[in-house]
Amino acid sequence: MTQGAASTSPWAKVFHGDNGTKGPGLSSEDKNSARVGFREVSFIIATPQLLHQLADCALRNHAVVPSLRKVVSIGYGLPASIRATVKRAFTLTWLGSCYGLTEACGVVAGFLDGQLASSILGYPGPLVQMKVRALHQRFWSASRDLGYYDERGQFFLLERLKNLVKCGGTHVATAELEEALLACAGVVDAAVVGRPHEVYGESAVAAVVLKNCADATTKKARRLQEMIAARFPEHMHLHGGVIFLGQMPRTGSGKIDKQRLRKMCATTSAECKMDWPVLLFCTNETE
Structure with missing residues (x-):
């Protein structure tokens, strides 16, 4: 526009x-x-x-x-x-x-x-x-x-x-996924970015902040993925996994820093996340 x-x-x-x-x-x-x-x-x-x-x-x-x-x-x-x-x-x-x-x-x-x-x-x-x-x-x-x-x-x-994710050649509007995640009980903040994927080229990964950090478990991540899978077509599924954060990175104007999130989610290496409170990163490496 x-x-x-x-x-x-x-x-x-x-x-x-x-x-x-x-x-x-x-x-x-x-x-x-x-x-x-x-x-x-x-x-x-x-x-x-x-x-x-x-x-x-x-x-x-x-x-x-x-x-x-x-x-x-x-x-x-x-x-x-x-x-x-x-x-x-x-x-x-x-x-x-x-x-x-x-x-x-x-x-x-x-x-x-x-x-x-x-x-x-x-x-x-x-x-x-x-x-x-x-x-x-x-x-x-x-x-x-x-x-x-x-x-x-x-x-x-x-x-x-700039926020579109291209999964398997089809564009994913991340705003729809973010709205669905924010509607889930216990989710305080959520953002979806793209992550390199061996099968799809790029796939959606969700960064989520929970009200109770103790709820950041593999089981919770699976539930969020299943909720998205039940509501959206396959190219919009969270094939890249779910990352639970202690807080969401933001720019100086208060917007979510998606560029930083992409860098954090691009690899599962713990060394790349030492400068940010990452609670758990659940990936789908077997897909």
Whole structure:
């Protein structure tokens, strides 16, 4: 998808006109909860992962933020499991999703009409033109996101192109697998990346953070793989295995660091994981 022009409105005011707190400025989950309490903000805009951290921390600490009324997920789709956690944690009057790009100076599309699904980006905002096109077309800024639009002009996000896994010649949209994993009991965070595979060339491997580290067992990994196998076609199965982490690696903006995850999952060598809390790596070397 591409943008022909960018909205110049501030992120938090493009669709609502509220004063708010942007997600990228938030760091650790405990610091997030404290900041929200001290600032008494009414509006937060953040990535799904940061919203999940905030909500989970608030629930664990029984924190109450009465001033918080509106929450917006920015960047890409908001999984149903995270959406439910946010609703449980805060008393909201509005929970929505917007689509933004750093190079476009903020939000370029937003959700308006009452529906909210993990794949919906919404409608182009003020001063914005969007289209679905082939890569490398001139005069348009390429988002490098894979998506489509419907007859009403509403855009949908399928996957970030850089996150696609090609298993046996077929592309795997990792966002679908991540949403399914996040919906599993005891899973706090999840990400899916590609890993070299002798049979498939590349296969999906799941990096998972559990609420209880003691549950990181081979049996738990097998259950997660069986759940994915029961719901998705074979090329989307976790042929690369499951890796349990003490915490998820993140970039400076709070997004999951998938580049680092790929390096960690590329080999089963323990030496390559000494700099990160890896609890258990269950692979499918016999496939």
